[in-house]
Amino acid sequence: MVTKQELRKRRHWRVRKKVIGTAERPRMSVCFSGRNIHVQFIDDLKGMTLAAVSTTEENFRKADAKKNRANVPFAKEVGRLAAERAISKQIKAVVFDRGGSRYHGKIKTLADAAREVGLVF
Numbered sequence: 001m002v003t004k005q006e007l008r009k010r011r012h013w014r015v016r017k018k019v020i021g022t023a024e025r026p027r028m029s030v031c032f033s034g035r036n037i038h039v040q041f042i043d044d045l046k047g048m049t050l051a052a053v054s055t056t057e058e059n060f061r062k063a064d065a066k067k068n069r070a071n072v073p074f075a076k077e078v079g080r081l082a083a084e085r086a087i088s089k090q091i092k093a094v095v096f097d098r099g100g101s102r103y104h105g106k107i108k109t110l111a112d113a114a115r116e117v118g119l120v121f
Contacts (some may be wrong), residue, residue: 028096030097053081092118
């Protein structure tokens, strides 16, 4: 019997085989932990992170430090902020790495928010 974690790992390997970031089109890597959301724009050829956003940053930590910030409203805000930071670094087009997650819910909301700001993928 295959577990959910094994299925996620298989999806992640399958996606990473095909998705490679370059300087012109970096890889937009999305990671959802149990409590936070992390987005990075990565140039795989140089092995460099060009820009990053996370809900662990000061502007996302309001009053409650124990609050779960890996949900749909925070995903929308992180997607918007990630796209703004990427555009400020002259990154207009990216390849999307969903990190083994299925494309719905939080992942879809984050991607749609980034597209609304003007990021192309």
